[in-house]
Amino acid sequence: MIPELGHFALVLALAVALIQGTLPLIGAARGDGRLMELGRTAALTQAFLVILAFGALTQAFVTSDFSVANVVANSHSAKPLLYKISGVWGNHEGSMLLWALILALFGAAVAVFGVNLPDSLRSRVLAIQALIGVGFLAFILFTSNPFERVTPAPPDGNGLNPLLQDPGLAFHPPLLYLGYVGFSVTYAFAIAALLEGRVDAAWARWVRPWTLAAWCFLTLGIALGSWWAYYILGWGGFWFWDPVENASLMPWLAGTALLHSAIVVEKRDALKSWTVLLAILAFSLSLLGTFLVRSGVLTSVHAFAQDPARGLYILGFLLAVTGGGLALYAWRAPTLQPGGMFQPISREGALILNNLLLCTLAATVLLGTLYPLFLDLLTGNKVSVGPPFFNATFVPISLALFAALCVGPFLGWKRAELWPALAQLRIAFVISVIAALVAGYAADGRATLAAVAFGFGVWLIAGSVAELASRLRLGRAPWIETMRRLRSTPRASIGMTISHAALGFVVLGAVTTAAWHLESIRTMKPGETIAFAGYQVTLQRVDSVQGPNYVAERATLAVTRGGKPFTVLQPERRLFLVQRRQVAETVGDYDLSYVTTADYDYMLRALALHDFRVRYLPRVFVDFQVGGISTRGLGVTIRGNLECLRSRREHLNAPPIDPAFFLRFARRIFQLRA
Amino acid sequence: MTPKRKRLWLLLGSLAVLGVAAALVLNALNDNLVFFYSPSQVTEKHIAPERRFRLGGLVEAGTVQKNGQEVRFTVTDTHKTVQVVYRGLLPDLFREGQGVVAEGSLGADGVFVAREVLAKHDENYMPPEVAKAIKEAGQWREKK
Numbered sequence: 060m061i062p063e064l065g066h067f068a069l070v071l072a073l074a075v076a077l078i079q080g081t082l083p084l085i086g087a088a089r090g091d092g093r094l095m096e097l098g099r100t101a102a103l104t105q106a107f108l109v110i111l112a113f114g115a116l117t118q119a120f121v122t123s124d125f126s127v128a129n130v131v132a133n134s135h136s137a138k139p140l141l142y143k144i145s146g147v148w149g150n151h152e153g154s155m156l157l158w159a160l161i162l163a164l165f166g167a168a169v170a171v172f173g174v175n176l177p178d179s180l181r182s183r184v185l186a187i188q189a190l191i192g193v194g195f196l197a198f199i200l201f202t203s204n205p206f207e208r209v210t211p212a213p214p215d216g217n218g219l220n221p222l223l224q225d226p227g228l229a230f231h232p233p234l235l236y237l238g239y240v241g242f243s244v245t246y247a248f249a250i251a252a253l254l255e256g257r258v259d260a261a262w263a264r265w266v267r268p269w270t271l272a273a274w275c276f277l278t279l280g281i282a283l284g285s286w287w288a289y290y291i292l293g294w295g296g297f298w299f300w301d302p303v304e305n306a307s308l309m310p311w312l313a314g315t316a317l318l319h320s321a322i323v324v325e326k327r328d329a330l331k332s333w334t335v336l337l338a339i340l341a342f343s344l345s346l347l348g349t350f351l352v353r354s355g356v357l358t359s360v361h362a363f364a365q366d367p368a369r370g371l372y373i374l375g376f377l378l379a380v381t382g383g384g385l386a387l388y389a390w391r392a393p394t395l396q397p398g399g400m401f402q403p404i405s406r407e408g409a410l411i412l413n414n415l416l417l418c419t420l421a422a423t424v425l426l427g428t429l430y431p432l433f434l435d436l437l438t439g440n441k442v443s444v445g446p447p448f449f450n451a452t453f454v455p456i457s458l459a460l461f462a463a464l465c466v467g468p469f470l471g472w473k474r475a476e477l478w479p480a481l482a483q484l485r486i487a488f489v490i491s492v493i494a495a496l497v498a499g500y501a502a503d504g505r506a507t508l509a510a511v512a513f514g515f516g517v518w519l520i521a522g523s524v525a526e527l528a529s530r531l532r533l534g535r536a537p538w539i540e541t542m543r544r545l546r547s548t549p550r551a552s553i554g555m556t557i558s559h560a561a562l563g564f565v566v567l568g569a570v571t572t573a574a575w576h577l578e579s580i581r582t583m584k585p586g587e588t589i590a591f592a593g594y595q596v597t598l599q600r601v602d603s604v605q606g607p608n609y610v611a612e613r614a615t616l617a618v619t620r621g622g623k624p625f626t627v628l629q630p631e632r633r634l635f636l637v638q639r640r641q642v643a644e645t646v647g648d649y650d651l652s653y654v655t656t657a658d659y660d661y662m663l664r665a666l667a668l669h670d671f672r673v674r675y676l677p678r679v680f681v682d683f684q685v686g687g688i689s690t691r692g693l694g695v696t697i698r699g700n701l702e703c704l705r706s707r708r709e710h711l712n713a714p715p716i717d718p719a720f721f722l723r724f725a726r727r728i729f730q731l732r733a
Numbered sequence: 734m735t736p737k738r739k740r741l742w743l744l745l746g747s748l749a750v751l752g753v754a755a756a757l758v759l760n761a762l763n764d765n766l767v768f769f770y771s772p773s774q775v776t777e778k779h780i781a782p783e784r785r786f787r788l789g790g791l792v793e794a795g796t797v798q799k800n801g802q803e804v805r806f807t808v809t810d811t812h813k814t815v816q817v818v819y820r821g822l823l824p825d826l827f828r829e830g831q832g833v834v835a836e837g838s839l840g841a842d843g844v845f846v847a848r849e850v851l852a853k854h855d856e857n858y859m860p861p862e863v864a865k866a867i868k869e870a871g872q873w874r875e876k877k
Contacts, residue, residue: 403742415747419754426758441769443787444762445836451761456754 062127065115066206069156072108072163073196075101079166079189083182087254095182099170102185105192106167113147113160116205120147126212129153129205135218137608145229146219151369152205154232158349159195161233161240166192169244176265183251184244191243194376202369218608228284235280235307239345241273242310245317246342249335250384253391258335263325266338270321274314281307298569300449305428306348309421313341316417319410327407327472328398333414335392339384344421346377351428402474409467416460423452454512461515461566464559465522469529483529487521512570519563527556595619767836772813775839782839788815788847789834797829808833808845819847 079101086094119127120143123136133150134143142149148157166188173181199205248266252258284307285298298304317337323330350373401407427444434440465487469480495514499507528534530552531544588597599615617627769787770778780786788808796807804823807814817835827833827850835847 400739403739403746411743412746415750419750423754423758430762443767443769445765445767447765448761451765452754452757455757 061115061118062124062206062208065112065119066204068108068111068115069196069200069206072105072112072159073193073200075105075108076189076192076196079105080186080193084186087179087182087186090179092178095178098182098185098189101189102163102166102170105189106163109156109160109163109196113156116153116156117144117147119206120144123216125214125216126208126210127205128207128209131209131213131216133219134216135608136215138219139607141226141229142219148232149219149229152199152203154236155195155199155203156205157233158236158240159192159199161236162188162192162195162243165240165244169247173265180251180255180262183254184247187247187250188243191247191380194379198369198372198376202372231280231283233280234276234283238273238275238277238280238307238314239310239348241269241276242314242338242342242345244269245273245338246380246384249338250387252335253387256391256394258324258331258395260325260328263321263334266334267318267321267325270314270318270338270341274311274318277307277311277314281311300427300444300446302428303348303352305424306351309424309428310341310344310348312417312421312424313337313344316414316421317341319413319417323407323410324398327401329401329407330411331398332388332392332395335395336388337414337418339381339388343377343381343384344425346373346380350374350377399473401472404470404477405475406467406470406472409463409470412463413460413467416456416463420453420456420460423456424449427452454508458512458515461519461562464562465518465526468526468555468559484522484525487518487525490521491515491518509570512566516563516566516570519566520560521563523556523560523563526559527553769834771810772808772815773810775815775845776813780839782841785836785838787834787836788817788845789832790815792827792829792831792833794829808835815845816843817845817847819850821850823850 079098082094083098083101085091086097116129118124119130120134121140123130123134123143125131129150129152133153134146138146146153148154166185169181169184169188173184176184245266248262248269252262284304317334320330320334320337324334350370399407427448430444431442434442465484466477466480469483470477491514494517495510498513499510527548530548531541533541536544585598585600588595590596595618597617597619599617601614604611604613615627617624767785767787769789770780772788772790775788790808790810793807793809793814796805798805804819806817806819806829808817809815817837818840819835819837834851835845836849836851837845837847840846
């Protein structure tokens with residue numbers, strides 16, 4: 060009964076979305092207040108109906124209702140509750156329903172928080188949101204119905220893919236989707252602005268918080284995914300240039316560019332049509348990401364849901380959204396009034412450079428990701444474009460971006476001088492050159508590029524700190540003056556400093572993992588001790604452990620350093636009973652995994668990230684390594700931008716989105732692991 | 734500076750960035766494309782040793798030999814076979830009779846030295862290239 064109710068709610072939601080996507084548009088064109096008002100009511104109704112449908116599916120999963128085909132395929136009665144719930148979106152149908160849910164929730168959020176938007180703009184935004192919703196709801200209802208029944212109902216289900224039974228991955232898709240779908244709001248704002256024929260500072264003030272929110276979620280989602288890859292897949296890295304990973308990186312790059320160009324629209328009323336174009340592209344790239352993941356056109360370690368028919372539908376939808384958006388842009392963008400003038404050397408100029416480089420990066424990733432597809436279509440040759448390609452293209456362009464990144468904040472709006480800005484960065488420059496030299500020397504002259512990149516990481520951190528220091532007049536004014544300035548600094552500026560510095564930490568982490576990791580594979584018997592990177596690792600014993608839906612072999616490894624106990628590690632190898640699948644669980648912050656070989660020896664793979672000769676350095680790098688610096692660095696980014704988001708909200712004097720809520724949420728996720 | 738001059742500079746700047754990016758991309762594509770070959774193609778094409786490529790097919794049953802950390806096995810597309818040697822940890826889903834994709838290069842003795850054996854999320858998942866290679870060798874049975 061309840062699954063049918065969910066299905067019915069979904070059909071109703073589609074009907075409501077159709078109304079919401081048409082009548083308010085007509086109302087806005089005719090200036091009919093009542094038709095425009097309909098948009099808000101419809102948005103709330105649609106959100107309610109989709110919540111109902113999602114609730115019905117969740118209920119089927121939680122109570123293990125095996126008369127529903129989707130539950131049979133993806134759940135099992137012995138699964139822990141957390142994974143019964145995450146199983147709702149751990150499959151194609153459910154994840155599309157999650158997408159529709161988030162879309163409807165964002166629509167409702169615009170309806171609720173957009174009270175002081177101009178009526179015509181709001182109703183147009185809601186209508187565009189609804190039209191996107193129509194696309195997704197129809198997709199779910201016609202190609203991937205999650206509520207399909209099976210008769211007779213089997214006694215138990217097939218279980219969820221064991222690799223997905225992990226807290227990191229339970230929350231990875233929803234966060235990623237919050238990011239992807241968040242860009243639908245900026246897309247809707249862009250299309251509505253084109254329809255209105257007006258883009259101004261007020262428009263940008265509305266678009267920026269949404270972009271920021273979407274961007275934060277996307278960042279968090281990517282960080283969780285890379286963290287999961289790092290410890291559960293035991294791949295020993297956090298980014299593999301896999302097509303599906305690239306699919307999330309492209310909207311991230313476009314979104315980052317959008318975030319910066321929207322500032323120019325808001326402050327200087329310039330770059331308007333470019334910002335609108337970026338908003339269209341960011342959402343198009345999000346859809347492209349969905350298409351790549353869902354259609355299975357690309358060979359990928361992630362490609363576990365394949366269906367050409369569904370892929371074709373999403374491709375058509377992608378064409379409608381991108382093609383329609385771009386056509387409207389080509390038609391209407393020339394009517395947008397050009398805004399403020401500026402010199403090439405200015406804050407605006409720096410932000411244009413930022414946008415150019417970020418878009419070039421996105422284009423490079425797009426090319427590398429789609430090239431195998433085109434080559435296959437054209438010549439039938441199967442190729443793969445791997446990390447070497449991306450290292451050769453992505454890295455140099457990013458280095459140019461990093462070099463310019465610290466200078467931009469020192470330039471004033473409209474016109475500025477380059478030399479005074481560079482002079483303020485001289486200390487940061489000296490520090491980063493020293494860091495690069497020390498890294499090069501410590502790494503024994505190997506990996507010169509890595510040492511240079513290391514210097515760039517330090518440059519980003521030092522440059523951001525220098526910007527804040529000059530803003531606070533640190534060291535040049537009395538302490539009281541500095542403190543007073545710190546209190547009155549806009550939160551958005553602090554957010555900028557933190558995110559720019561966090562990017563530096565990400566770079567440091569990436570360089571350290573990529574260039575200076577040490578890997579060793581040994582065969583061990585219980586009781587045996589091996590030496591590795593200054594540590595002595597003893598395999599003490601191997602026990603059998605019983606989990607809720609798996610049995611595991613747990614090895615106990617005692618690690619000592621210089622004769623003193625350092626830590627005890629307990630990696631597990633879990634055999635999931637339903638699927639007869641083995642999954643290696645590496646332990647916490649240390650990347651150690653082991654396998655059993657036929658003759659009851661144990662093979663140990665250990666990774667360390669500090670192959671430095673200098674005695675006082677390793678300590679630092681151990682700290683970098685154990686946290687999985689990519690995660691930690693990005694975590695800081697998000698916090699910084701939530702601060703920024705809050706100050707935006709206060710500025711707009713609108714109902715606040717409480718960042719404390721998100722922080723609690725984030726903290727909970729991270730505690731689940733610890 | 735007139736708006737026209739400004740636009741010209743902007744255009745030149747963008748072209749310069751794009752030009753550098755295009756040069757990097759073309760150069761990288763030239764050097765770093767990794768082709769995918771089935772065992773039949775490997776025997777036909779006489780690939781130079783040290784040239785990196787991906788080899789895909791099925792792990793032939795009964796050929797997996799483990800010797801300490803070194804694993805030797807044979808990859809087949811049911812028509813031709815290629816011997817593979819790999820030092821390291823095999824992915825969880827590596828089984829005899831299952832599809833596999835290995836990246837590496839041919840040694841002087843014709844044995845494929847794998848630097849990486851790729852892991853997959855799903856054991857029922859057959860890499861499309863492997864399916865195609867087996868199909869081309871004329872031994873494909875539609876599953877399910």
